[in-house]
Amino acid sequence: MGLPFISLNFWWGASVTVTAIFLAFFIPLMPNKQYRIRMLLAPVLGIAFCVIAAMAKGLGAGEVLPMYSFAILAFPAGFIGHRREFRKRLLDRVANGESPANGLSMLMQLQLVLVIAVAASIGALFSMSAP
Template identity: 55%
Template sequence: MMQDPPSVPLLVWWVVAVASTAIFLLFFVPLMPNQRYKTRISLAPLAGITFVAVSSLAKSDGLGVALPIYSSAILAFPLGFLGHRNELREKALEMARDGKQSPENGLSQGLQLQLVLVIVVMVAIGAWFSMSS
């Protein structure tokens, strides 16, 4: 039997969303090899916020549902790459140098597995917290 999630005030979810976004940016932006890549990675949270907001509006869900999902999803990426900063930096440099992604500069299987598992777990946690709203 699954336990009900705690009721978290909306203000706390705003703080968590801002903190999650800051963690994402602080983790990824310094690893990017040039301004173009820094700009692109900086836009990822905006894309996430837009997706969650539109989805919530379409389903008539409130921010109490959207913010936990956004926060957990955006935080999943730095957690998914934890311990693999060097590999990510090298792959970003290769992509910037070559101008494209190729099988030779893809992420290692270990990192891919870690990333997928962390994203699945974090999104499940976000969905669980969103059930309290």
């Protein structure tokens, strides 16, 4: 049993939607302009990576957009339940410099890695099912 066909129009819409979700999730958490600019650039770098990978491997949009969509969505999903703690650690990092005390907690790291692994797997499945 294969995955159902999902149109390219859907994947374009999904890509725009998850980019908006990513920005809406992370921008308000950022403690200053420098961090907000970094977050604004993250989807741009993701898109650039996808375009370069697609050109290098001869992939079409139907193969690249599912991977982009799930990859970008994985990051906000990886921090669900940790927004306050993440914001607090970012504020501490800005005030006191980077240290192990204001890095990601073990639980945040574990959740983020697991969510990214699952999202990458699902994105790869949909990417492979593209016509």
